[in-house]
Amino acid sequence: MIFDQVGIATMSQDPSIINVQSELVKSLGWALTEQDEEDRADRLRLMFSESKSRKILIILDDVWKELDMETVGILVGDRDNCCKILLTTRLQQVCDRMGCDTRIKLDALDQAEGLNLLRKHAGIDVADTTLIDVSKRVADECKGLPLAIKAVGSALRGRTADEWNVALDKLQNAKLDKIEGIDKDSRGVYGCLKFSYDYLNGEDSRSCFLLCSLFPEDYEIDLEDLLGYAVGLVWYQAESIEKARSLLRGKIKGLKDSSLLLDTDNDGFVKMHDVVRDVAIWIGKVEKKCFTSKIGIGLAEWAVEESLEQYRGISLVGNEKVELPSGLVCPSLHILRLENTLDGNKLQVPEYFFKEMSALKVVTIIGGVLSVKSLQFLANNLRVLRLIRCDVSDASFLGKLKRLQILYLEKSPIEIPDGLGDELSRLKILYIGTWSGSISPITINKFPQLEEFYGWIKNWEVEGMSSEESYARCAESDSQPDGSVVCLPNDFSFPKLQRYGIMEVGALYDIDRWTRCLDAFDRGTRCLIIENNHPKATLGIFSALYQNLEILYLSGVTGCHNIVPSIDERGLNELTILHVTDCKDLECIMDASKSPHGKSGNPVMLSRLVELYMRGLPELKWIWKAPGQHVISLQSLTELKVSRCNNLTYIFTLSQARSLVQLKSLKVSYCERLECIVEAKFDHNRREISVGDGNTILALPSLRKLRFKDLPELISFCSENYYSTWPALEELDVRRCPKLTVNSTELEANLQYLGEVCSLVFTFFSFFSLNFTQKDSLSKTFVISHSYHLAFGVLR
Structure with missing residues (x-):
């Protein structure tokens, strides 16, 4: 490896030094806590100075003007001898002014290279002779420019020879001689990208492409932001937000396939190449669908000097202390985006700014x-x-916005009026993010068209609670941010939502947990978090959400004996993550023993569950109970952690354990009554199970980590005459399990697969220990006890 570390930052035409610093430290694996630009530069210089012994490469991409490295915090010069700097630029004078030692010019592709690239993106078979001549001529029109070749090739993918000839004619006759401010060499790129734009399927695809030019250069565009624009501009006549989201994702895929948008490292985001963005802005002006983005100071002067009447979308971004004009005359404006990138200075929006x-x-x-x-x-x-x-x-004025369909609040403290649901009858998405207040469940129920909700809900009590419960509830409310408790009727239930990320404002007010909830939302999942809630009806009010619930966190819930008393084949079948902690009355995680027979015959439950975490459940007797007609399949479960469940005697039945083909990590600790991991003889009602196949081996083919700790009653992994195999095991840690016994066949079969033992101290059962500190000292045979020898495979 030539370099120990590589730092990368994109400069763009109007770089924010703070953003450049942030990109560098992130890519280098460092961190900056300073807020001021100069303080951050000082800290960066110190970090570079402390890393002189390491070889560091700094890549500055898309540099448009001379950059003072000192302002960023990059050490330069022979005296520092800290890092090598590579910059990319389109302008020769940038290299001159910055004193670059070595210059590497990237020429256009030659004819053969250009043709090969075109054929690749157009999907032309080498054996297809019908397109040989026309594809060469089309490639020539792209002037050897990769960006142009990719766009044209993608647009012509799957087209006939006649369509290729029509495309060639369009490229040859494009009238681009009078593009203001564009040099002759760039006109070819503009023509090719305009051609690709014209070949897009549908006006909504072209509108989406033009809209992306509204975002700043090199900006990572959130698809959920684009969804808001799609809804606001009524691109799709979709019957639901979810269908509009699917349509939008399809259009985005088409734009990426056309090489007009790019993927980013973050899922759910796209970006636009800066040249493509320039072309999009130019097309918008030509077609009278103008979008513009203004960055930096002088916004007020710009607004006065330039006529804005023709603009459909305007983005104003301030990276210093800026002032907005008192108003803008924009009668055709449909989209307005105002942003100040500095936390310390906020844009003051004048009272009549929107008039x-x-x-x-x-x-x-x-x-x-x-x-x-x-x-x-x-x-x-x-x-x-x-x-x-x-x-x-003046949040009360929200109710005046009668046509509002999406309301998104993030780090914007606001008191949501209780009557807002009656006033905003068209609202479909409500997002109340971190530090933006909370909302009453009753208010949420009053939005007649609400499809998606993400946010905090206020603490509540249920009519008919005992005086002790009510007193405890009121005492708990004193620790809430607003000290309020909402009284819900006994028959209250949450509305059925398509997507949601819901957290009840409990006594802990766990911001970290809420952040995880928002992360889940960003991945498009449905998440419910309930913390420290007393009323027995708490879980019941969310029953309408169980059918599509994907992530569930429960903590401190009392008065609840099972999460779902009765479910059918649809309930919780989408669940992927389940965390249950400190629920002192819980006896069963999932109880399907009283569920009615499903239409599907033998419904399969929990087949998508990936992660299960249980801690502090003193009354838990069963993790799941299911009658014979229900099948609990844990085929997707990869991680299970059980701790401080003192009434639990086993974890899986044999049939459940045999579905654990993906289980990678099993950790069990501090369970006082646990006797075995797999109960092979009885079901949850202690009825004897008949095993007809005679197979006494339980295979866990993916298990890599197995940890048992402080399990005083644990006797065996499997009950009866069964034994388990773990061929992928890499880590085994068993501590303070005095009753644990295992036959030599099972132990030898599993320990020979251990891949990582070195530098760890494992205590196996009550009668032997392994203490490996030096890899070189390992031999293949160890005397573990007085009764038998174990043969180890090659230890890695």
């Missing part, structure tokens, strides 16, 4: 100060409102 923008449908404000009252001029058309890191006042 001449009555056609606005989508408004995003990041880092602003505003009164909701200022949005009154948009009441007839505004469909999407996103407020991020905003100081908001």
Whole structure:
């Protein structure tokens, strides 16, 4: 390896030094806590100085003007001898001004290279003779420019020879001689990208492409942001948000297949090449669908000097202390995006700023100060409102925005009015993120068209609670952010939602757990978190969500004996992650013993569960109970952790254990009554199980980590005359399990597969120990006890 570390940052035309610093430290695996640009530069210089013994490569991509390395915090010069710097630029003068030692010019592709690249992206078979001549001529029109070749080739993929000839004619006759501010060499790229744009399937695909130019250069565009624009601009006549999301993802895939959008390292995000973005802005002007993005100071002056009447979308981004004009005259404006990238300085939105923008449908404000009252001029058309890191006042005016379909609040403290559900009858997505307040469950129930909800719900009590429960509930409310408790009727139930990330505001108010919930939402999952809640009806009010619930966290729930008393073949079948902790009354995680027969005959349950974590459940007797007609299949389970469940005597029945083909990690500790991991003879009602196949081997083919700790009653892994095999085992840790016995066949068969023993101390059972500290000292045979020898395979 030539370099020990590589740091990468994209500069763009208007670089933010703070963003450049952040990209560098992230790619180098470092961290900056300083907020001020100069303080961050000082810290970076110190980090580089302390890393002089390491070979570091710094890559600065897309440099447009001379950059003072000292302002970023990069050490340069022979005296420092810290790192090598590689920069990419389109401008020769940048290399001159920055004193580059070595310059490598990347020329255009030659004819053969260009043709091969075109054929690759167009999917042309080498044996197809019908396209040989025309593909050469099309490749020539792309002037050896990879970006142009990819776009044209992708657009012509699967086209006939006649369509190729039509495309060639369009490329040859494109009238691009008068593109203002574009040099002759760049016009070929513009023509090819315009050609690819024209070949997009559908007006909504072209609109989505143009919209992406609204975001700053090199910006990672969140598909959920694009969904908001799609809903606000009514691109799709979809009957639900979920279907609109699917349609949008299909269009995004088409744009990526056309090489007009790029993937990023983050799932759910895309980006636009800066040249493609320039072409999109140019196309918008030509087609009178103007989108513009202005970055930096001087926004007020820019707004006065330039006529904005033709613009459909405007993005104003300030990376210093900026002032907005008192208003903008934009009668055709549908999209407005205001952002201040510095946390310390916020954009002050004037009271009458929106007065001449009555056609606005989508408004995003990041880092602003505003009164909701200022949005009154948009009441007839505004469909999407996103407020991020905003100081908001006059929240009661939210109810005036009658056409609102998406309301997104992130780090924007606001008191949601209780009557908002009655007023915003068209709302479909409500997002109340971190530090943005909470909402009453009753209010959520009043939004008649709500499909997706993400946020905190207020603490509540249920009518008919005992005085002791009510007193405890009120005492708990004193620790809540707003000290309020909502009284729910006995028959209250949450509305059926398509997507959700819900956290009840419990006494712990666990921000880390809520962050995990939001991460789950970003992955498109459905998540429910209940913490420290007293009323018995707590879980019942969410019953409508169980059919598509994917992630469930329960902690501190009392008065509940099982999570789901009765479920059918659809209930919890989408569940992938289940964490249950500190629920003192819980006896069974899932009880399907009283469930009715399903239409599907023998319904399979929990087949998608990947992760299960149980801790502090003193009354837990069974993890799952199911009648004969139900099959609990744990075929996807990879990780199981059980701790401090003192009433549990076993974990799996034999049939359940045989479905554990993906289990990689099994950790069990501090379970006082646990006798075995797999109960092979009895079911949960202590009825004897008949095993007809005579197979006494339980194979766990994927198990890599096995840890048993402080299990005083554990006798064996499997009950009766069964034994298990773990051919993939890499780590075995057994401590303080005095009654654990195992036959020599099982032990030898499993220990010979151990792949990682060195540098660990394992205590196996009560009668022997292995203490390996030096890999070189290992031999293949060890005397473990006085009764038998064990032969080990090759230890890695």
